Amino acid sequence: MSFIQLPFFQNSTEPTSLPSNGTVSEVNEIPIEPLTPRPPPSKDEVIDSGDDEVVGGESAMSYYRKLAGATTNLLNGQASFGPMQILAGYSYKDHFSATIAVPKKIGTTAYCRYIGADGKEVAEAVESRVYPFFVVYCSRRNNVTMLGVTNDKSEPINTQNSAKLIRRKFKEYQHNVSFCLAPIYGTEPKWLHFVELVEHYKLQGVNKFFIYIREIGEYDKKMIESYVESGEVEVINIPGTVSDVIAQQLMGVADCLLRSRTYSKWSIFADIDERLIMTDDRNTIDGFLRNLTDESIGSVAFPQRWIMKREHIPPKFESDQQVIEKMPTRAWHETTSAALKGHPVCNDQKSCWAKDIVHNEKAIQLLVHEVVQFYPGFRELFLDPSIGYIRHYRDVQMQSWERNNIESLKKFGPISNTTYPSSIGSKLLKNVLNRLHRVY
Structure with missing residues (x-):
């Protein structure tokens, strides 16, 4: 495992180092350098490889076939033997990839089907394998506008097992860092969590969000649609082909990695109640990533710190005062120590429930909490919590989570009260309220 070796400040949100002969007050007076305006990226595409x-x-x-043969299957109890369904298909300069919407064991045989503008196949079917989870890799062919994936090479093509190719062949990244939200589901209101999430990460330099939805209420949907209209959010609906929550998340993770490749350099993979943040709040996630110079880094893992959320989000927006009191980053402070990779409590969780920011062209396979397969030569960087961590506003009542986990969480270190940084908290509140008034 890899750590940045800087001083560790237990449960601290203060800057990680002081200037020579400096004081904390002097550090806090250092102005934040404004972001330099950058010209919009070119939308030019690379030429297809021969x-x-x-x-x-x-x-x-x-x-990939060799990797598939050496990979442990996690979906054995849910694997489908029925027809293929496609969530999305992607066209890159030297290959195609499809996200399938049914759980198939890694290594399952699948056939790539190449369809032209006239709806007819333009090349022979190519045998492939499912690898990684929910993904089928396909060799390139010319004059292809739609990609099909079937169990058998003679199976008829239909609207379920084929999809129009999404082009991902940009010469320049359209975004430095984007956000991939784990599938939304469940009955708890999401509107306040969602607006806080988007506005928090916008302050961190994110301006593109891929939102995966399994189920959503109409009131919450109205908030999401406002961001779709402004071009900041793209919604991907998860079909009802997978009932298991973890399998749904694996499908979303697999698709967002493919969807982001060449489009965004880095992608944050996190849940609706997780706020990745730099411990020195004068820095942003975007700024941190732009300053990474080690090209071997394929992902940056942020350690978890769970914050006890003891009430549900209110069902609807009523007043500014309600938001001031109930917004998670303002309401909840009871915080665990960081869960560090290698701690005995982690057991089989290799990255100890961390969440990754992934370089989209250096990772092959992700699980919920870690990259498990990089392209050759790349690796994970696990952050020391004095550099960055996750403020995870965890519902303590859901599935008796606190009762079942509190003793283990205490083994990471003491529980203390921490606060979301006031330097950006006031702006976050202002931006959240502005959006709420626009929408509701």
């Missing part, structure tokens, strides 16, 4: 992708000195198709 050859298929090569990984580790061999064809990617061969490379």
Whole structure:
């Protein structure tokens, strides 16, 4: 495992170091450098390659088959033996990829079907495998506008097992960092969590959000649609083909990695109640990532700190005072120590419930809490919590979470009261209220 070796300040949100002969007050008076306006990225595309992708000195198709053969399946109890369904298909310069919307075991045989503008197949079907979870990799072919994936090479193509290709061949990243939200589901109101999430990450330099939805109420949907209209949010609906919550999240993770590739350099993978943040609040996530110089870093893992959320979100927006009192970053402060990789409590959680910011062209397979397969030569950087961590506003009542976990959480260190940084908290509140008044 890799840590940035800087001083660790237990449960601290203060800057990680002081200037020579400096004081905390002097540090806090240092002005934040404004972001330099950048010209909009070019939407020009790279030329399609005449050859298929090569990984580790061999064809990617061969490379992935070897990985599939060496990968442990997590979906054995849910694997589907029925027809293929496609969530989305993607066109890159040297290959295609499809996200499938049914749980299939890794290594399951699948056939890539290449469809032209006239709806007819333009090339022979190519045998592939499911790898990673919910993904089928396909070699490139010319004049293809739609990609099909079937169990058998002679199976008829239909609207369920094919999809129009989404082009992902940009010469320049359209965003430095985007956000991939785990599928939304359940009955608790989401409107306040959602607006706080988007406005928090906008302050961190994120301006594109991919939102995966399994189910959502009309009141909450109205808030999400306001961000769709402003171009900041893209919604991807998770079909009712997978009932298991973890499998739904694995589908969303797999799709967002493909959807973001060449479109965004980095992607944050997190839940609706998680706020990744730099411990020194003069820095932003975008700024931190732009200053990384080690090209071997394929993901940055932020350690978890759970914050006890003891009430549900109110059902509807009523007043500014209600938001001031109930917004999670303002209402809840009871915080665990950071869960560090390698701690005995983590057991089989290799990254100890961390969440990743992933370089989209360096990672192959993600699970919920970690990258489990990089392209050759890349690795995870696990942050020391004095650099960055997650403020996870966890519902303590859901599935008796606090009762079942509190003794284990205490083993990470003491529980203390922490606050969301006031330096950005006032702006967050203002931006949240502005959006709420616009929508409701």
